[in-house]
Amino acid sequence: TRRVTVRDLALAKERGERWPMLTAYDAMTASVFDEAGIPVLLVGDSMGNCHLGFDSTVPVTMDHMTMLAAAVVRGTSRALIVGDLTFGSYQEGPVQALRSATRLVKEAGVGAVKLEGGERSLPQTETIVQAGIPVMAHLGLTPQSVNTLGHRVQGRGEEAAQQLIRDAKAAQNAGAFAVVLELVPAEVAAEVTRSLHIPVIGIGAGPDTDAQVLVWTDMVGLTGGKVPRFTKQYMNLRQALGDAARAYAEEVVGGAFPAEEHTFH
Numbered sequence: 001t002r003r004v005t006v007r008d009l010a011l012a013k014e015r016g017e018r019w020p021m022l023t024a025y026d027a028m029t030a031s032v033f034d035e036a037g038i039p040v041l042l043v044g045d046s047m048g049n050c051h052l053g054f055d056s057t058v059p060v061t062m063d064h065m066t067m068l069a070a071a072v073v074r075g076t077s078r079a080l081i082v083g084d085l086t087f088g089s090y091q092e093g094p095v096q097a098l099r100s101a102t103r104l105v106k107e108a109g110v111g112a113v114k115l116e117g118g119e120r121s122l123p124q125t126e127t128i129v130q131a132g133i134p135v136m137a138h139l140g141l142t143p144q145s146v147n148t149l150g151h152r153v154q155g156r157g158e159e160a161a162q163q164l165i166r167d168a169k170a171a172q173n174a175g176a177f178a179v180v181l182e183l184v185p186a187e188v189a190a191e192v193t194r195s196l197h198i199p200v201i202g203i204g205a206g207p208d209t210d211a212q213v214l215v216w217t218d219m220v221g222l223t224g225g226k227v228p229r230f231t232k233q234y235m236n237l238r239q240a241l242g243d244a245a246r247a248y249a250e251e252v253v254g255g256a257f258p259a260e261e262h263t264f265h
């Protein structure tokens with residue numbers, strides 16, 4: 001088997017085929033999603049919230065990213081693995097951005113990188129693409145800018161919608177192979193999707209994008225506390241894991257585990 005390529009995703013857009021993307025932060029979970037046929041796995045800097053215990057993506061470093069992306073690559077054989085460039089690893093300019101992207105490709109083995117921003121990240125995108133590394137752009141709500149944007153829906157109002165379309169076209173012109181749109185009105189996402197020849201991946205962006213992405217811990221109901229309205233919980237893994245842990249604890253305390261079949265003589 002060979003891995004999914006950015007060329008496969010371009011063909012899917014031509015054929016009008018929709019596809020799912022999930023995040024992954026470890027080898028074992030990634031292997032489950034790979035076997036389930038998810039074609040693209042994102043080692044997102046959402047690992048800050050979902051895996052490392054931070055309260056935003058801002059503290060995540062390229063050391064964290066490289067280690068977990070390498071694990072996801074090792075756990076998979078079919079999916080295209082995309083790694084996020086972390087906050088502070090590309091904002092200084094194209095030279096720094098290329099160094100970070102190259103590290104993620106060489107040390108972790110990812111097939112593509114993602115960075116936040118359209119027009120503002122144009123020189124970085126161009127330089128990384130010219131070096132032969134596919135780039136995915138991330139527009140709309142860009143969590144690395146939480147301190148300026150907060151968690152509000154982006155691209156509301158004519159002016160903001162036009163800027164979003166300009167950003168998407170800038171990313172495409174710079175050579176990006178796909179664009180993520182996070183937390184934008186469905187109507188704006190639909191217009192961006194129609195305007196671009198590269199795939200548009202939505203999260204909280206309505207039903208009319210070429211693809212969808214969800215954070216895996218949200219998708220299975222593992223994330224604690226309040227979950228955004230745009231995610232769907234396909235199971236309650238938090239409840240199921242808690243039940244398993246409580247059953248195990250009860251059996252250890254009560255002496256029911258280990259039983260004869262778990263015991264060597």
Ligand code: KIV
Nearest residue numbers: 023044045046180213
């Ligand atoms: O880090 C992440 O999980 C992401 C997705 C929400 C697109 O960037």
Ligand code: NA
Nearest residue numbers: 044045046084
């Ligand atoms: Na991210």
